[in-house]
Amino acid sequence: MSAINNESSHSGPTSRKELRRVMLASYVGSAVEYYDFLLYVTASSLVFNKLFFSDLSPTAGTIASLATLAIGYVSRPLGALVFGHYGDRLGRKSMLIVTLMMMGVSTTLIGLLPTSEQVGALAPVLLILLRVVQGISVGGEWGGASLMAFEHAPVGRRGFATGVIAAGGPTGTALAAAALGLSSLMPEEQFFSWGWRVPFLISAALVAIGVWARLKVSESPLFIEEQQRRQERGDAPKLPLWEVLRAPRPLILAFLGLLSTFTFYSLVSSFGLAYARDRGLSLSVVLGIQVIGGLTCVASMIIAGAASDRFGRRAVLVFGAVAGSVFTYPFLQLIDSGETAQTMIAFIVMFGPVVGPLFGPTGAFLSEQFDTGSRYTGASLGYQAASTVGGGFAPVILVSLMAAQDGGHGFILLFAVGIGVLSILALAVMPSRRGTRAKSTVTDAPRQPLPATEEVGPREPGRT
Template sequence: MSTTKPKIPMYVGKDGTELRRVLTSSYVGSMIEYYDFVLYAAASGLIFNRLFFNDLPPAVATIAAFATLAVGFVVRPLGAIIFGYFGDRVGRKSVLVLTMSMMGVATALMAVLPTRDQAGVLAPVLLIVLRIVQGLSVGGEWGGAALMAFEHANPRRRGFASVFATAGQPSGSLLAGVVLALFALMPEDQFLSWGWRVPFALSAVLVVFGLWIRVRVSESPLFVEEQRRRETATEKVRPPLIEVLRRPGALILAFVALLAPFLSFTLSGAFGITYGAAHGLTTSSVLFISSAGSLVCIIGELLFAALSDRVGRRPVMIGGVIAGAVLAWPFFALLQTGTAGGALLAFSLINGLAIGATFGPLAAFMGERFHTGSRFTGLSLGYQLAATTGGGFGPLIMTALIAGDPGDVAPIVWFVAGVAVLSIIALVFSKERAVEAPSLGGSEKGAATSHLTRASRHRVAHSASGEAAR
């Protein structure tokens, strides 16, 4: 007698055609958004400090450039609130089309910005304005892309399905790093004059391709069901932000849990690239090596997301947070060697183990914190608050910690370790699944419980089947 367990399909409905379309849309859309966003992050410490803040001492110019990077992060929670509202009330799909369009336009316009020498103080002002548009856009992009995959997928395979939106981030980083590195091979005067502009201009082409994919997907079946419920509900429907803040525990724990992962992301991103370039690596080589680390990150995220469907989100994420704290010191030590091999090992370890294990299950972990009517708002806000704190201010804090002695990274290592402890505590106190999706045949706890009857669950399954059959 065979004891082989039947394979659990990742889709809901008769076949997986629609889910494959949704996963492709989530992956490609997120990749393009983060190509634009990370392109700016890579350029901030390598290019913008020299072109838009060249009237300042080099160290101060780098801090100023990282400050414009932080501005994009600061407005991301606002973008989460704005686009979260429309995503929870109007629909996930329409918000994703809008955010991608905004990001593409802002990034393409950066390609034609005048420099400080050409326009004076107006140049950094325009740069900051476009960075704000980028930040607002990303505030709504990741949450919508993750939810489209999460809400179309089989509840028992949502970790692996949702990771396609998350995997788009290192894919965008990989693409941005490679494209910028190729142009960085040019003579420096040409690169600083016009070569750096071409990768930003390419965003317009990528966005057209992404929109073509995105407009072809169907709306989330769980959102469609939630719309039907609201139409027949007799009680007052609260705004999604109010619904999230009425039970702030899930939001607070999620925010703290994600702080350490975003610090690891910062190490492998803007700060790590700048630190490597300051310790003997050329601009092009450190960008290529960082891109290789992004490739390792994609593989790690896929593997750890699939593992989280088997053993749970929290154990996998706790392991990733511990890895990030343990690897902080070796990361800097390897970069300080000034060798390509050492840098490659540094970026590969932190991307594959620390970021892969935390960001792989992250989308499903966040989706399981909130019920359908406020899931876009709650997931996006928690994620973007952590991104702003850990990712936006991370490079500034780290730069300040070693300002007195760039060779002494102990303050950064202790800082990363302290934040890791906080994230582990938050993960320990978080429930594995604070909310069960209605398509599980269970009920969503809290505010959604009283609204989900057997009939509504049947409509969810019917709606999902219909969407998948299209």
């Protein structure tokens, strides 16, 4: 993949109104998609071990339940490959609608599943199959939603725009925790009998809203421009994956750089929930803390995305990785107290200065590594590969490390800090950004065509 500017100003301008519409539709769709995906994260940490793995010991049941969580993450790169390929060939918008509908159907069906007491071993098998579909769906969702905002936004606002889309994730987390928390207020017998199903069934209505919003937006102007350029030149369609893999260094370094992002997120959102529950906090209290943490993260991601427009993506990402390494031990100690107030402080601290800066600039950071014709594939694959390792396996590793140390924190601290240092080193040696001279498609921004073969020049001010 060459560092050639293929984003000149032949495409039509995006109005401010259309940009707001795109951002809102992408944000709402991402919130719905991650509501579904993270509802499973919350339920696997607090509920599914009792419903689908009731024949195992409590610790083994928790590990088995979190392992099904990992399966969903493992399937995410497949979604990145499939939807990334067609997103680069056919367009971003259509892929976003397909992924959202896939997620909605699979989540609704999870809410209808029989438990292991009813059908035995078939129950976890069906759960795993639906989790795979969820993983494939979200694997294609992130890249498309982030790219729609990135490719419609002016150059100096791309971090803010993609930070807003990233905030759809914790918004979905807060909605999922709130829905599950309200259901958990009913008597425990009723909750584990049928109450836990309600938040999953609500997904059907939320998906309908998300699809409606996404049908209203226009296709990415940079994608349209790329298609027109190829038609004018008579270029044969290229394989997006090959364009990414023939110069793999940005992809590899992006994967390593984002490992800490998902590891620290897993430490908070999955492992942290289960650990707080084990320390004696009630289910409703834990979920309430998750809601507050999620809302904190929404604000933090948007602020971090905007900050990356001014200070650079790399600086904000490194800040988050350093903060995660520093705050891991206090986070565990606060939860270990078993006190509601201290646990809430722990979650707010990790979601605010750690998770927000790690996720807020990520959409713009990854999008700037790849040309328009392979951007959906490259950005999605780098993101989802890191999510598979850091998000899928980290919760199981964290539980196992704590069990190996009989409840101690030392092994977890070494693991978290090690991942943080690895990501910082990868970010430090990232190559110069590509496409930083891509011209804005917003009407009030300057538009000066560049020759199609002009090399990418100096970085924009404040960009890394």
